[in-house]
Amino acid sequence: MQITETLSEGLKREYQITVTADDLETRVNSKLEEAQPEVEMKGFRKGKVPMALLKKQFGQRLMGEAMQESVDAAMQGHLDESGDRPAMQPDVKMVNEDWKEGDDVVISMTYEKLPEIPDVDYKAIKLEKLTVAPADADIDEALGNLAENAQNFATKKGGKAADGDQVVMDFVGKVDGEAFDGGSAEDFPLVLGSGQFIPGFEEKLIGVKKGEEIDVEVTFPEDYQAENLAGKPAIFSCTIKDVKKPVPAEIDDELAKKFGAEDLDALKGQITDRLKSEYAGAARAVMKRGLLDQLDDVVSFDLPPSLVQAEADQIAHQLWHEENPDVEGHDHDKIEPTEEHNKLAERRVKLGLLLAELGQKNDVQVTDAEMTQAIMTQARQYPGQERAFFEFIQQNQQAQQQVRAPLFEDKVVDFITEMAEVTEKEVSKDELKEAVDALDEE
Known part of the structure; x- marks a missing residue:
C-alpha cells in the first residue's frame, strides 16, 4: 500500500492511495480462511468446502469488502500518523474507474484539515460585568403587570x-x-x-x-x-x-395567592429573585459578547473554506426563510450568501473552532446530568409530548449534539471568564437594556 501527497495548498490536502492487487488478494484469502470452518455447501461437509470453490462463490463480494477496508485503513492510518483532522468528510474517488480483478486500486482522497489553533493568554483578557439591583419601581411595575393580567x-x-x-x-x-x-x-x-x-x-x-x-x-x-x-x-x-x-386586580395578598405565593411579601420576594435572574442572564450575554469580540480580535488562524462556505449558506438560507415565512418549495441553490453573510460565517467558524480547541485542551465536559436538565427544559415547550420529545432526543445523535453544543460553549466561556480579569460595573436597568439591544443590532 502506498500513500503519495499530490497537493498541499493552505489547509487543502490531496493524496493518492494505491492498494496493490497482492494486498487485496491477501485480504480476500484471509477472509475466506476465516469463514471456511463455518461454511456449509451441498456435496461437502461443514468446513470442508475447497478454497477454490469458496473463492468462486464469494470472492467478488469479499473483494468489494476488502477494497473498502483497505482504503479505510489507509485513510485512518494516514490521519493518525499526520495528525490531520479533516474539517469535513474527505472526498474519496476511485482514479482507475476501469479497474478489473488483478489490478491495483488507486484512490484519491481530498480534504481540508483543521488549522493549528494558537494558545490564548487568558489573563490578558479584560472583561466588564454589568450588575443591576432590582429597584422598588421595577418590583412595583412587575406587580402592576401581574394585576393587569389577573384583571x-x-x-x-x-x-x-x-x-x-x-x-x-x-x-x-x-x-x-x-x-x-x-x-x-x-x-x-x-x-x-x-x-x-x-x-x-x-x-x-x-x-x-x-x-x-x-x-x-x-x-x-x-x-x-x-x-x-x-x-x-x-x-x-x-x-x-x-x-x-x-x-386590574388589587395588589394584595389575594393577588399573591393567585400566583402561588403565601402573601404579598412572598410574591415580592419571588419577583425580586426573578428580576435578579433576568438581569444576571442579560449581563452575562453582554459580557460573553465582549469576550468573543476580544477573542476574534486577538486570535488569528487560517479557516477551512468549506466550513466557511457551509456556514454562509446556512446563514443566508435561515435569513431568507425569516424574510419569506410563507414561501415554500423554493430553490435553495438560488439563495446566494452576501458579503455580510460571509463575514459573519468567518467569525462564527473562527470562534467555533477556537472554543472547541480551548474546551478540549482544558478538558471541559458536559455532564449527563447537565444534558438531561437541558433536554427536560426544552421538553416543557411541548406540553403533553414531553416524553416523546425526550425519547426523540435520546435516539437522535444529531439532536443530542444540537443540545450539547450551546452547553459546551457556555462552559468554555465560563472557564475563560474565570481566568480573565473581570471588573464589575453597577448600571441601571435601562442601561443594561441598551447594552442588550446593542447585541441585537450587531
Whole structure:
C-alpha cells in the first residue's frame, strides 16, 4: 500500500492511495480462511468446502469488502500518523474507474484539515460585568403587570361596549332558520377582541349597550371544524345583559395567592429573585459578547473554506426563510450568501473552532446530568409530548449534539471568564437594556 501527497495548498490536502492487487488478494484469502470452518455447501461437509470453490462463490463480494477496508485503513492510518483532522468528510474517488480483478486500486482522497489553533493568554483578557439591583419601581411595575393580567371586570354604567370590554349575553344561533347544536348559551361572558368567536362576530358587538337586542349576521369559515356549518351564513340573536370594563386586580395578598405565593411579601420576594435572574442572564450575554469580540480580535488562524462556505449558506438560507415565512418549495441553490453573510460565517467558524480547541485542551465536559436538565427544559415547550420529545432526543445523535453544543460553549466561556480579569460595573436597568439591544443590532 502506498500513500503519495499530490497537493498541499493552505489547509487543502490531496493524496493518492494505491492498494496493490497482492494486498487485496491477501485480504480476500484471509477472509475466506476465516469463514471456511463455518461454511456449509451441498456435496461437502461443514468446513470442508475447497478454497477454490469458496473463492468462486464469494470472492467478488469479499473483494468489494476488502477494497473498502483497505482504503479505510489507509485513510485512518494516514490521519493518525499526520495528525490531520479533516474539517469535513474527505472526498474519496476511485482514479482507475476501469479497474478489473488483478489490478491495483488507486484512490484519491481530498480534504481540508483543521488549522493549528494558537494558545490564548487568558489573563490578558479584560472583561466588564454589568450588575443591576432590582429597584422598588421595577418590583412595583412587575406587580402592576401581574394585576393587569389577573384583571377583573366591573359593570360599565351607561357605556357602550368597546374593544377589550366584556359583554355578558344570551344568544341563539341559527342556520337556514334552524338552531344548531352548540349555537346557544345564557349569561355567556365574551371579551371583545379575544377572537373566541368566529371572525366578524365580536366586531359587530362594538357599541352595544346593556338591555339591547341585536342580530349578528356572520358566515362560518370554509375550513370550520363542524362540516355541517362550514361556509354557511348564520344569524345569532343576542340579548345583551351586561357590559363590563376591565379593572386590574388589587395588589394584595389575594393577588399573591393567585400566583402561588403565601402573601404579598412572598410574591415580592419571588419577583425580586426573578428580576435578579433576568438581569444576571442579560449581563452575562453582554459580557460573553465582549469576550468573543476580544477573542476574534486577538486570535488569528487560517479557516477551512468549506466550513466557511457551509456556514454562509446556512446563514443566508435561515435569513431568507425569516424574510419569506410563507414561501415554500423554493430553490435553495438560488439563495446566494452576501458579503455580510460571509463575514459573519468567518467569525462564527473562527470562534467555533477556537472554543472547541480551548474546551478540549482544558478538558471541559458536559455532564449527563447537565444534558438531561437541558433536554427536560426544552421538553416543557411541548406540553403533553414531553416524553416523546425526550425519547426523540435520546435516539437522535444529531439532536443530542444540537443540545450539547450551546452547553459546551457556555462552559468554555465560563472557564475563560474565570481566568480573565473581570471588573464589575453597577448600571441601571435601562442601561443594561441598551447594552442588550446593542447585541441585537450587531
